[in-house]
Amino acid sequence: MSATVTSLHETEFFDTDSLRLLRHNLTLGIQDGRWCLDTADGPISMAGSDRGVPPTLSRLVRAYTRDDQLVPVARLRGGREDLRARLGDRIAVPARPHDGSARGVVLEYVRAQIAALAAADLAVRRGMPDSVHRLRVAARRLRGVFTAYAPVLGGRKLLKEFGGALRWLGGELAPAQLADDTGAPVPQALDSYRYVQLLNALDVLEVVLSEQPRRDRPKAARRPAAKVLPPLARAVAEEVDGRVAALPAAPDQERAVLDVQKAVERLRYALEAGAPVMPVDAEALRAFQRLLGDFQDSVVAGEHLRVRKSWRDLRRDLRPLWTCSGEGT
CATH class of the missing domain: 1.20.120 (Four Helix Bundle (Hemerythrin (Met), subunit A))
Structure with a gap:
């Protein structure tokens, strides 16, 4: 790959042909013999040849480039916004309307x-x-x-x-x-x-x-989120219900607690994803997750009661999942 030698104070910007970096608010360029990758966490700068992008920088952005070649896309004075203004017609993305489905x-x-x-x-x-x-x-x-x-x-x-x-x-x-x-x-x-x-x-x-x-789209995908998502999240909550109830009789306590933890985690993520229409707060689950962590560290028979009581208290916070107007899928 060859690159035009940059003039003083001009930056030669590199990206994939489809501008994967710029689409994600990243820019990579060389100016006066120094390469700079601008990221949300700050710039990364290093000296290098203008013959091609240093392998160290290429590897850093692999999650964005997906191994597509980094090639010169523009040379100009300025930074990200100037580059965006120059190439804006190539980075338009289709609208994703908020339809409430x-x-x-x-x-x-x-x-x-x-x-x-x-x-x-x-x-x-x-x-x-x-x-x-x-x-x-x-x-x-x-x-x-x-x-x-x-x-x-x-x-x-x-x-x-x-x-x-x-x-x-x-x-x-x-x-x-x-x-x-x-x-x-x-x-x-x-x-x-x-x-x-x-x-x-x-x-x-x-x-x-x-x-x-x-x-x-399937009927469930088309219907209003407020009707569909709470019953689906409720199914995850009912899985937690069953696993907590089964804890005392579980032959492998460590495994049983781990299964409860995983189910609670799935419930928290389901509530997070449905937050715009969900009548409960996912944050309420964090304290229960900490309790499960403590319980796993010291599996004591008496602790079953504390876990089950904590879940009953938390389930009251989740009651809207059972009483909302959702009609399932």
């Missing part, structure tokens, strides 16, 4: 988590504190919403493969989370072909679900 509300959350995955990936590659945790949480949120709201997103058969891939990613990142604050090496999974495939597939899923004609 069940699919519309859940897709807003899905888009936010897809963006969170890429942002956390960049943070991991920069060695930023807590970044691996952020990446794993974004993956778990997507898994949780795909499970709870599958009827409005295309069905469980379609989303099963995504759930498996996201579970794989979380598992690959788990060891690295233990060293999340120490600048540990980037987990190998993030440089794998399977990971790029997952990111590409998530993008395709979002586009397909967003642009599917309304008349072709």
Whole structure:
């Protein structure tokens, strides 16, 4: 790849042909022999040749470029806004109207988590504190919403493969989370072909679900979110109900508590995704999750009563899920 030598104080900007970086408010360029990647967390600068993007910078933005080649796209004086003004006609994105449908509300959350995955990936590659945790949480949120709201997103058969891939990613990142604050090496999974495939597939899923004609969507996806989402979230709450009730008789206490924790986490993510129309607050679940963590650390028979009482108290906060006017799917 060859690049035109930049004039004094002019920046040669690099991006993919489809401007993946600029679409996500990132810019990469070289000026007077120094490369600079501007990110939401601040600029990253290094000396380098104008013959091509330094591999270190290319690797940092892999979650955005997906291995597409970085090529010169503009040369000008100025920064991101000037570049956007120059190339604005090439980065227009289709409107995603807020139609109040069940699919519309859940897709807003899905888009936010897809963006969170890429942002956390960049943070991991920069060695930023807590970044691996952020990446794993974004993956778990997507898994949780795909499970709870599958009827409005295309069905469980379609989303099963995504759930498996996201579970794989979380598992690959788990060891690295233990060293999340120490600048540990980037987990190998993030440089794998399977990971790029997952990111590409998530993008395709979002586009397909967003642009599917309304008349072709399942009934649950078309109906008002306030009617559809609370009953689906209630089904997750009822799963927690059953797992908490079964705790005292569980032969494997540690496993049983872990299953409750996972179900509560799925419920919290379901409530977060449905927040615009949901009559309950997901934050109420955090204290219960902490209690479960304490209980798992010291599995004592008497603690069953405390967990069950805490869940009964919390269930009162969740009562609107049972009394709302939702009519299911």
